[in-house]
Structures are given as C-alpha cells and as structure tokens.
Amino acid sequence: MNDMSAPFPPRRARINDVTINLTHGAGGKAMRDLIQDVFVGAFGQPDAAAMEDQARVPLSALARHGDRLAFTTDTYVVDPLFFPGGDIGTLAVAGTVNDLAVSGARPLYLSCGVVLEEGLPVETLRRVAESMRRTAEAAGVRIVTGDTKVVERGSADKLFINTAGIGVIPAGIEISSARARPGDAVIVSGHLGDHGAAILIARKQLALEADIPSDCRPLNGLIDAMLAACPDIRCLRDATRGGVATVLNEFAQDSGVAIRIREETLPLRETVKGACEILGLDPLYLANEGKLVAVVPADAAERVIEAMRAHPDGRDAAVVGCIAERPRGAVILETGFGGERIVDMLVGEQLPRIC
Amino acid sequence: MNDMSAPFPPRRARINDVTINLTHGAGGKAMRDLIQDVFVGAFGQPDAAAMEDQARVPLSALARHGDRLAFTTDTYVVDPLFFPGGDIGTLAVAGTVNDLAVSGARPLYLSCGVVLEEGLPVETLRRVAESMRRTAEAAGVRIVTGDTKVVERGSADKLFINTAGIGVIPAGIEISSARARPGDAVIVSGHLGDHGAAILIARKQLALEADIPSDCRPLNGLIDAMLAACPDIRCLRDATRGGVATVLNEFAQDSGVAIRIREETLPLRETVKGACEILGLDPLYLANEGKLVAVVPADAAERVIEAMRAHPDGRDAAVVGCIAERPRGAVILETGFGGERIVDMLVGEQLPRIC
CATH class of the missing domain: 3.90.650.10 (PurM-like C-terminal domain)
Incomplete structure (x- = not known):
C-alpha cells in the first residue's frame, strides 16, 4: 500500500460507491480510489512518496527497540462483524499486537489484507477501518502495507481481515512456552x-x-x-x-x-x-x-x-x-x-x- | 506457528480426516494436529523449541543483507485453485516474494494465514502446501509463522491464502515508482x-x-x-x-x-x-x-x-x-x-x- 519514507500525493476524495463491487479488487483505478479513501483515509498519511507495494523501514530504527525481530500473522473471520466491546477491526489489530507482545516484543508495524464480499456496504468497511485505526493508535503500532481482494457474492461471508505484525524483542527477554519450571x-x-x-x-x-x-x-x-x-x-x-x-x-x-x-x-x-x-x-x-x-x-x-x-x-x-x-x-x-x-x-x- | 531458534517436538503423525471440519479451526487438538501434519510437514522443521505464536529472528542476521526492512502482504483468492503452470500455493509464495523483490529487497521470511471452507479435501490442502514449499525453496525464503481459520460451508470458496513477507534491502539500492526521469x-x-x-x-x-x-x-x-x-x-x-x-x-x-x-x-x-x-x-x-x-x-x-x-x-x-x-x-x-x-x-x- 505504501512506503514509510515520504509524503503521499493528496488524492483522498471520498468514493461515491455505496457497496463493494468486483472492480474494487481489480487492481485498477477503482481499487486505488477505495484504498485511498477508506484505508489511507483511516490509517493516516504515512511518510510516503508513492504507493509502493511494500513498506520500508531502516534496520537502525528497529535496533533501537531490541535485538530480535518478532513476526506473526492471524486471519480474522469473526461472525458477527460487530459485537459489544468491539468489531472485526478491533480484533484484527489487537489480536496480532497481542501475538507479538506475548513474546516480549514491542509491536511496531502491521500489514492488513482484506477479502471483501461483493455487495458489502462501503460504510461497513469505513467503520471497521476506523476501529483498526483507533486500536492501532491505542497500541502504538502503524498499519503500513495492505492488500484488497473482492470475491463474488456468496464466495465469502462479508469481510475477512488478515493482519501480520512485526515487532522487536528487547535484549535479555527470553519468553517461551518451554521455560516453565516446577515451583513457578x-x-x-x-x-x-x-x-x-x-x-x-x-x-x-x-x-x-x-x-x-x-x-x-x-x-x-x-x-x-x-x-x-x-x-x-x-x-x-x-x-x-x-x-x-x-x-x-x-x-x-x-x-x-x-x-x-x-x-x-x-x-x-x-x-x-x-x-x-x-x-x-x-x-x-x-x-x-x-x-x-x-x-x-x-x-x-x-x-x-x-x-x-x-x-x-x-x-x-x-x-x-x-x-x-x-x-x-x-x-x-x-x-x-x-x-x-x-x-x-x-x-x-x-x-x-x-x- | 513456530519459532526459528530450536527443534520442534517430533509429533507429525498424519491426520485421518479426509475433509476439513470446524474443529480444525477451533484452536485445540485437531487444529494443532492439522498444522503439524500439513504445514509443518511441508514447510519443514524450523529450528524451533516450541510452537510459539510468533517467529523470532536476530536483527544481526537481517543486517547481513542490507540496511532497510521491507514488509508486504497479499491475499490470494484465485479461482480455480489449480491451473496450468501453478496453483494458489505457487501464487501465494511467488506473489509476495515478488512484491518484496521489486523493492530490491532480498526476500527472507513469509507468514501464511489460511481460511478454509468446511468440507475442503485435506488432500487439496496438502497439494497446495507442497506447492508453497517448493516455491519457497526455489525463491530461497522460509515460511516461519502461520494461522488457520475454518468457516462453515458456503461462507468462503474453498481456500484463501494470505502471505506477508519480510526482506532486507541492500544499502545503496533506491528503487521507487517516483524515480523515472525523461530519457530513461x-x-x-x-x-x-x-x-x-x-x-x-x-x-x-x-x-x-x-x-x-x-x-x-x-x-x-x-x-x-x-x-x-x-x-x-x-x-x-x-x-x-x-x-x-x-x-x-x-x-x-x-x-x-x-x-x-x-x-x-x-x-x-x-x-x-x-x-x-x-x-x-x-x-x-x-x-x-x-x-x-x-x-x-x-x-x-x-x-x-x-x-x-x-x-x-x-x-x-x-x-x-x-x-x-x-x-x-x-x-x-x-x-x-x-x-x-x-x-x-x-x-x-x-x-x-x-x-
């Protein structure tokens, strides 16, 4: 979706579509506009010159946090999408942040890959993206790269989200499921x-x-x-x-x-x-x-x-x-x-x- | 799915199930057995002591390849799953490797998140995992962490795969869609x-x-x-x-x-x-x-x-x-x-x- 090193061009007009259709996943203009409106709109303007296909970050910036990279992924398929206390967006950020944090890592960057069912209200996607933004802000992580796919009506149930996450584990922290000892x-x-x-x-x-x-x-x-x-x-x-x-x-x-x-x-x-x-x-x-x-x-x-x-x-x-x-x-x-x-x-x- | 730092326990018995059912996504024994059989079976024994929820790699090992991390993701929903010249597994590895490589990065590690439709033949999943293994080997990358979700019949079309990838960009390489100049x-x-x-x-x-x-x-x-x-x-x-x-x-x-x-x-x-x-x-x-x-x-x-x-x-x-x-x-x-x-x-x- 982007690059972490210079400013995005300012083209974030609101799209007019009410529901998701197959062109939103076709790789062309409709997809670019949807991403700019909903995802770049919510996740904010990364310091990016251009829409690159990968995010980039200096290793020296990572090394400030520790000595080991942690890398994890989860796909979220929760039904219903919205529930008391959260929604699939809250879950998709918090879940992956937590999978990083339990290694002792400081969670830093997330990716976001969505599968949308044709006919999904764009407003639903906006609400979910806003939850992701809010949760990422609370956790202190940034969503820096993403992908959007659309499948025909009936080929997926509304919306699935995958997030992968990277974080850095501070030197000296050695958390592992193999380290429990009698008496602990x-x-x-x-x-x-x-x-x-x-x-x-x-x-x-x-x-x-x-x-x-x-x-x-x-x-x-x-x-x-x-x-x-x-x-x-x-x-x-x-x-x-x-x-x-x-x-x-x-x-x-x-x-x-x-x-x-x-x-x-x-x-x-x-x-x-x-x-x-x-x-x-x-x-x-x-x-x-x-x-x-x-x-x-x-x-x-x-x-x-x-x-x-x-x-x-x-x-x-x-x-x-x-x-x-x-x-x-x-x-x-x-x-x-x-x-x-x-x-x-x-x-x-x-x-x-x-x- | 795992950790990159010490050997997996040897429990890779072949599961008996012929098709995927909801227990394979429930987080318990059936899911663990499926992952051990199909994914750990195909992607190989990482140097892992335990099934951690995140892969870990020393930053010093990354720094040998360059000075910037590249991070990308793509979800694959191709229909049909198998086609002349490849399948969704080949695509899921090659596509994400390519999104890293076009930044000049050396692709190193991939994650793999799958959404399975209840009723999918386990044999289909084995074939796809084997394609992923083969393609990862050809590209010189390792699949080091993953996630498995199962949805009810009709809530997804057979199999979707998300891969996220990390790689390292060598010092001095500055590829960007914003760098074309007249005469190039x-x-x-x-x-x-x-x-x-x-x-x-x-x-x-x-x-x-x-x-x-x-x-x-x-x-x-x-x-x-x-x-x-x-x-x-x-x-x-x-x-x-x-x-x-x-x-x-x-x-x-x-x-x-x-x-x-x-x-x-x-x-x-x-x-x-x-x-x-x-x-x-x-x-x-x-x-x-x-x-x-x-x-x-x-x-x-x-x-x-x-x-x-x-x-x-x-x-x-x-x-x-x-x-x-x-x-x-x-x-x-x-x-x-x-x-x-x-x-x-x-x-x-x-x-x-x-x-």
Whole structure:
C-alpha cells in the first residue's frame, strides 16, 4: 500500500460507491480510489512518496527497540462483524499486537489484507477501518502495507481481515512456552471467557439479557508493566481460541511439566459463569481477546500481580496455580471440594468463527 | 506457528480426516494436529523449541543483507485453485516474494494465514502446501509463522491464502515508482498476459485449445541479475492485477513524467494475442505473475537487457519504450501504423479472482 519514507500525493476524495463491487479488487483505478479513501483515509498519511507495494523501514530504527525481530500473522473471520466491546477491526489489530507482545516484543508495524464480499456496504468497511485505526493508535503500532481482494457474492461471508505484525524483542527477554519450571507461579490477567460469551450473545445463541462486552484489546501496555516488574517472565500467551485450558496445556507439554490450577482462584464473572452452566460450556475453554496467562518465578509473583493490578487491563489479575514436576504434560484442576480433574486440550469445536 | 531458534517436538503423525471440519479451526487438538501434519510437514522443521505464536529472528542476521526492512502482504483468492503452470500455493509464495523483490529487497521470511471452507479435501490442502514449499525453496525464503481459520460451508470458496513477507534491502539500492526521469528506458521482462490467459482457459471461459501455462514464479533471481548489471534501477514492479498498463500509469503519475511505449516492441505470444482479439481484451491489462516492468537509465538499458536474457526468467526481455517529459502522468502507446493512443489505468473489471 505504501512506503514509510515520504509524503503521499493528496488524492483522498471520498468514493461515491455505496457497496463493494468486483472492480474494487481489480487492481485498477477503482481499487486505488477505495484504498485511498477508506484505508489511507483511516490509517493516516504515512511518510510516503508513492504507493509502493511494500513498506520500508531502516534496520537502525528497529535496533533501537531490541535485538530480535518478532513476526506473526492471524486471519480474522469473526461472525458477527460487530459485537459489544468491539468489531472485526478491533480484533484484527489487537489480536496480532497481542501475538507479538506475548513474546516480549514491542509491536511496531502491521500489514492488513482484506477479502471483501461483493455487495458489502462501503460504510461497513469505513467503520471497521476506523476501529483498526483507533486500536492501532491505542497500541502504538502503524498499519503500513495492505492488500484488497473482492470475491463474488456468496464466495465469502462479508469481510475477512488478515493482519501480520512485526515487532522487536528487547535484549535479555527470553519468553517461551518451554521455560516453565516446577515451583513457578501461574497467573491470569482477569475474568475468563468474556469474548466468547459476548459473541454467543451477539449471535443470539444465548437467550440472556446479560450485558457482557468482549474483552478485545491490545495487551502490550499491560505486558510492559509486567516486564518492568519481572524481566524474567518464563511463559506468556494470550488465551484466545481454545481458552486458558489450551494455553496451559501448551505450556505443560512444551515445558515438560505439570500445571496445577485451583478452581476457586479463577477470576470469573457471575454472568459468564451462569451462561456456561446453562449451556454446558467450560469457561476454561471459552475464548478471550484481552486476557493472558503467564508463568513467573514464584518469588516474583507478588510484584507481578501488583504491577498488573495497577494497570487498567490487569485489575482482576490473580495467581491461579503453580508448576509441578509430574505428571509431565498434564494440567490438573483442583476443584472446590478437594477433588481433582485433568483439563485436556480442547478436543472438539466449542464455537466456530469466534475470532 | 513456530519459532526459528530450536527443534520442534517430533509429533507429525498424519491426520485421518479426509475433509476439513470446524474443529480444525477451533484452536485445540485437531487444529494443532492439522498444522503439524500439513504445514509443518511441508514447510519443514524450523529450528524451533516450541510452537510459539510468533517467529523470532536476530536483527544481526537481517543486517547481513542490507540496511532497510521491507514488509508486504497479499491475499490470494484465485479461482480455480489449480491451473496450468501453478496453483494458489505457487501464487501465494511467488506473489509476495515478488512484491518484496521489486523493492530490491532480498526476500527472507513469509507468514501464511489460511481460511478454509468446511468440507475442503485435506488432500487439496496438502497439494497446495507442497506447492508453497517448493516455491519457497526455489525463491530461497522460509515460511516461519502461520494461522488457520475454518468457516462453515458456503461462507468462503474453498481456500484463501494470505502471505506477508519480510526482506532486507541492500544499502545503496533506491528503487521507487517516483524515480523515472525523461530519457530513461522502459523494459518488460517477457511475454505479457500469460497468467490472465491461463486462468481464462482454466475456467473454460475461453473456447481455445491453446496451451498457455501461467508465468507464475518468483522473480528475485532475475532481479538480482538486473541489480548486478545496474544497481541504479529507478522503478521496478511486477505487473499483476491491472497488467503492464497499470504499472506504467503508476510510474508516470508517481514520477510526474510521460511514458511512451512502442506497440511492436511488446513481447506477446501469438496464442495470447489471438485470445485477446477474440475476447476483445487488451493484453496490456491482462494479469501476469512472473513479469516485471523496469525503468533504468538509458545508458544502462543494453547491459540490463543482456543480464535479463541470460536468466531463464528474462529470456524474452525487451526495451519497450522510454520516459518523456510531457504530458505528465500519461502513458502513450505508439501503434504500428504511426498512430498514438492514451493507455489509461484499468477502469472496470477485467477478470475477477485472477490472483
């Protein structure tokens, strides 16, 4: 879409089309005008001389942030596009920012590739682009390159967005799902399952009057605060599809340890708990889009929790368990009644198109 | 999908599923198994300790290649998935490699985000992943991170692939669509419109017996040879959607110059020419996936052409025109009969879902 090194020509007239048609993906004038209006309009004027096919940034500018590049991608197909607490645009920026930030990286630049269904209202695209702009601004990242494809009516469901992201990991930060050690503490950053419950309600699959907004948000600010309190965070991951249970299983398997969780310490809203009971869902598997799971050395747990609770995105952070030696690879939930059960990886499908 | 720094655990059993179902996108065990089987199976064992959500690479390793990072993305929605000369996998790697290479960058790493329609044969995905592997190997790039989403039957057409790519631009290379100057020579690397014609034939929209394979291929090797012959290449772009006409218009507008093209010098296959005449298509607007347009200083044109013709991907390279001062922003075609016509940007839709 552009270049990061000099000013765009000023041609950002508003297009007249009300809906997306196939010419908007044909590579010619209509596509260029749509991109200029909707995307360059929202994401702002990069310091670009020309519409290049790639963004460019000096390596010296990256090296100011650390010593390793982090690179990630996610495609977003959430249904519906708009839900309480966010939309596919919020999600597409926050999700990829979070995938970078959980490596300890400072998220810097995003790409944005959209697949549009013929007939999509241009106004819908404008709203989504505006959400992306707002979320990118909140996260301190820039959307610097993109691509637009249009498919015939019925060949895609309204709008899919892919974002890829690059960031830079500061020297000395070594976060990995393979670094949990017996004795370490397990932390979650807040209430579980808000995003999953919000999507269920938005789809009217849940006959609930409850108002549960999605927790969808960039977590890089919270992670900065955590790393300031403890640069030696062992494992860190945002708990999206598959929920907290899946992240814990990944940590247990990749580190070759057991993870023990105490049920009564899990932060859970009464409304989400109630919804799960009615539907037979387990909140440990419900998707989140603004919650993370961390493993930290036991002696750092208290100061990490303190730093998290001082941040708006970690107010309900809690230590929920600890790392044990055996059984290797297993996640064990200690229930309120002194019982225990194995928490496996998600085996079936809980909710399709949750993100 | 992974990390670039230590070995994957050896769990690459072949999955038994014949078709894709919603659990393959749910974030749990079925998704992990599909990724391990199809993608890690094809793209190879990265030096990774664990399935991290982001790839990581030392900035010092990037700095060996140059001084600026290039970053780009494209989503591929081509219909049909398989066509003579390639498939959506070849395209998804070659297209993004080319978007990096035309900046002069050495393409290094790709991400891969797929949207799968429920019911897609797993075997189709395996074939596409194998094409991606083969094309990445040919281009010398590695696919290091990815994402898999599954949507319900009817919510997407079989398979869409997004790739984002990062590469590094060597010091001193300054390619930009804004650098064409009066007197410069305009070069195209070979026969025009092969990809567009191949797709038309594959869709049976062209009642032709002609065998025109797509030209879909990575062009970074050819570009290396061109840069060795002339490090001061002014403009360079692969002519995909919108064809050579669109690229020339972008150069003319971004550089504020006129471009004059001589019709009889345009390299064109008789079969493609015939197909265009039958259908009323203009080969200047037909899509290519392995052809580029370059603007070089006049005194370098001969040695650039020589270097191109010595490379298998540039055997039919030709000087097709030159840069003039006026009319600024216009592309003018000199026809065989001494006439002239303006070649505008593509205004309507020529062929949907060409890439």
